[in-house]
Amino acid sequence: KQEVTQIPAALSVPEGENLVLNCSFTDSAIYNLQWFRQDPGKGLTSLLLIQSSQREQTSGRLNASLDKSSGRSTLYIAASQPGDSATYLCAVRPGGTSYDKVIFGPGTSLSVIP
């Protein structure tokens, strides 16, 4: 059974720092992995999607990497800003017959201090 974990559970950094959020999954047979952000009381906003054949994706100050063999993905945020404060979730879409059952990690709560 696919399990997804995220470390750390919470992170507080001063504005301007570069930071890395980690996501681990137990079964490397995945279709893709997606990173989301969730603001308090809001829905999920898609940040980046990495296909199983890709190793990284970039969007602005965000860079996500994928290492299927080790079951890990990282989300790198450059020059953090207070507006980056949110919960970040990774989600794995399994391969095979479980394709439709996307599994979410518990999230990392990020606080960027001005």
Next chain:
Amino acid sequence: IAGITQAPTSQILAAGRRMTLRCTQDMRHNAMYWYRQDLGLGLRLIHYSNTAGTTGKGEVPDGYSVSRANTDDFPLTLASAVPSQTSVYFCASSPGHHSNTEAFFGQGTRLTVV
């Protein structure tokens, strides 16, 4: 309508009552999903639909039913609500069975069963 719309945004419901949460998307996505999000448990899949006319059970389907009469709508019904169904419910959609499919989420329905 742009993207995914959920209704209502919040609801207080007496235990034992029947309730339908509505979800509509205008992106012509084939796949749709219902999740519940609970503190400490993260996002868990309730039911999903690959395409109009088909549905499947997720991780926590008991007490819920869904239907997919057409591409755009995917209502979630609680036949007889119980307090443990107090949660925030998110509807999501994605284009379909493709490795680069990206999931989009609604803003959520906050349900309190008393």
